[in-house]
Amino acid sequence: MKRILSVFFIFFVFITGGYWSAYSNVGSIIYFYNPETNINNFATLKTAFDTYLVNHGGYYFQPFDDRENFEAVIQEKKGDIYLLSSWHLKALQQKKVPLEIALVGTSKGNTMQRKVLSTKKDIANVSMLKNTVVAGAGSEEYIHSVLKQILGKGQEALLKDIKILIVPKDIDALMAVGFGMATAAISAESSLDKLAMFNPNQFRELHSLGFSEKDYLLIAATLKKPEPQEVELLEVLRKMSEADAGGENLKLLGIDGWRTLQ
Amino acid sequence: MKMINFCKLLVLLAAFFATPGFAESSKVLIVNSDNTVYRYETIATEFKKVLQQNAYQWTEFNLDRHANAEEELKRLIQQENPELIYSIGTKAYSLARIHAHNKKMLFSAVINWRRLDIDAGTYGVANELSSAQEISLLRYFFPTIKKIGLLYNDKFSREYVETIKKDALALGINIVTQSVNDAQEIGEALDQLLPKIDMFWIISDPIVLSGKDSVRQIFQAAEQQKKPVYAYSDVFIEHGAVLAISADIATIGRQSANLAMMMDKDKVPGGTVQVPAGSTITLNKCVLDALQLKFNQDALDSVNKIVGCAKND
Structure with a gap:
């Protein structure tokens, strides 16, 4: 009986652990909206980022072309990563949305533009x-x-x-x-x-x-202090430029890397 | 009681004059050739958005929804007496022009506008980008390309090809051309042209693009000689074009609206027909990688659509 119970216990831990691990990753999404560009390449962005992120931890990418919908997602969520412009971040912070900068985009060594x-x-x-x-x-x-x-x-x-x-x-x-x-x-x-x-x-x-x-090029922000899962996803994002496919994806956003603010 | 009525009247009058554009008659008449066509519908939607933001009023007439469109349009013009008529598509422009009688006219989505009869006071936004815009953007993506070849028919495209040559030369690109009299000559012309060039440019020439066989022949020859093909429309991407650049439809609507408002104020900038201000870019990554072409990665943020290899390849 003890043997049966211990096998059952190991099986239970294996199954539920795997399940929760997979489930937790499915829940992590990078949301993107940038009012500083009007380019409507959302299908391309989604395919390119999803392909990369799914293979680097099972994450997903969701671009938005509508500000209201993007902001509604921020209001609803407790976690996840939000890619947005500096201008938009300031506007949201004025509305007391508790977004905090986690990473800033770089282009040819610069994090700011005018x-x-x-x-x-x-x-x-x-x-x-x-x-x-x-x-x-x-x-x-x-x-x-x-x-x-x-x-x-x-x-x-x-x-x-x-x-x-x-x-x-x-x-x-x-x-x-x-x-x-x-x-x-x-x-x-x-x-x-x-x-x-x-x-x-x-x-x-x-x-x-x-x-x-001058303003930041692009910002990766989280709501309050990032959870371990968001920390993991931010690390995937930060290292994107190290892989060819990741670097190309960042170019689609007009940046070539990410930097942590000191 | 009298005082209350007087106050009500004052409020009504204030509301009447304060509402932007309300005091004006319906100033703009939009005549759409066929609102079920995505291109026309998108242009009309963007046009109206800008008009609305600027408190302009409009009336809309879609030719596809009227059995006796010409008569009804004539009646509507008389009835509404618009200050400006905006025609979307050739059919709309041709009909509106007959009944416009000295009204300000604006058009877009007209194929080959140079064939139209254009009166004074008529303005438009062309359907296609200028060759100078295309070459600039081509150079943005492929800065190392120096020689571009194209086939054309002298009767249909001589003027356009001369413009391309001039525009390209200004940017340090040499255009190598080969004229063809009919589709039968395409194979031989390609054999002569392709070895001399870095890239082949498909232009909208009715002889060169006379049928599916001609298109197939061009792409087969280019593939055999490992030459990239650039096209003016993304329909050629699935055939194997590496890059396609065309006008952005939504921008045409917004640009037309700005032009309409400038016409309203008699502040139109020079030139009667503008080229589209926005572009749509499709990049075929599959072909790009297969040909190992050098391209400017910084240009990727300007791409609207990237096409990869089909999964069964």
Whole structure:
């Protein structure tokens, strides 16, 4: 009888342990929403990240194209990892959502970026942007807030006379100026470097009318202190750049690695 | 009692004037060729979103929902007297133009807009990206490509090919061309062209793309000679194109809305027809890896769709 009971006990521990271990991993998801980009490559992101994460601990990736839905998930969950922009994090923290930065994205060694307002050189100052179109990638609310910050208090009134054209990506915004569909573009400073590389003629035609404050590129945040499971998932995320497939996935998000804030 | 009624009247009047755009007549008439077509529907949806954000009013007329569309459209234009008519698709533009009578006209989703009769006061957003945009983005992904080849028919595509050559040269890319008179010449033309180039570009030429056989022939020859193929549409990705760049449909709707609002204020920037400001990029990772092509990994954040190898490969 004792033998039967001990076999049963070992079997029970094995089964339930395996079950809970598998179950706990299924519950861990990386949620992603970034209002600083308007690129709709969610299917590609989901496939690429899921393929990687399932093989590195059975985790999953869930991108969002809607801010409300993303925020609703944060409100409902007690755990998990959230990838979001610095701008969005600040907005949520103001609403007392207890998100804390766990990792910050890096690109070519930098963790921060600033946005630039670029125009052709015949636009000498921001007051000339009245009744013009400014192109930018991201949510309308985000572009509006960046533009407001760059214009400053003195020129804030101009905002009501500027039309914002939302395009899928930074380089579309910059080329929209070059090809005459917009008078100005809001883009990351690094996107201007990219333009200089692939279309130096258009780059030379542009100049900058203003810059935003520097912000983190992308943030991996957790709700309060991460549970052991989230710590594990953060470690998987942090090490992604060490594998070719992981590095390529990070490039889809516009970063090349993660760094822990000191 | 009189005082109360007077106050009510004041409140009503205040509400009437305070509601943005309420005091104005229906300013924009959207004429859609066929709202069941995804492309047209997406453009219309984005257009309306921007109009709504800016407190504009509109009336919508979908040709596909009316048996006697032309008569009804004519009546609607007379009845609504819109300041601007936005046509989505060639059919919508052609009908609206007949009955517009000096109204501001705007169009999009028109195939080959250069064939249209365009009056003064008419503006549009083209359906296709300009060759300069395509070459810029191509260079972004493949900075080391220096020689790109294409087949074309002189009668249909000479002007376009000349523009491509000029735009490419400005970015340090040499376009090598070979003209074909009919589909029978494609095989021989490819044999001559492919060894001289780094990449083959499929342009929308009705002779070169006259049938499935022509398309198959191009991809077979390119594969044999290990040359990547770039295409103007993602329909060629499944055939084996490594990269496809086309206009982003949603942006066309938003861009048209901005143009409409600028037209309303008589503040339209130069040029009557704009090229689309947004792009959609599809990358075939399977072909990319098979050909071991060098590409700019930093460009990955600009890709809308990455296609991998089919699982049974």
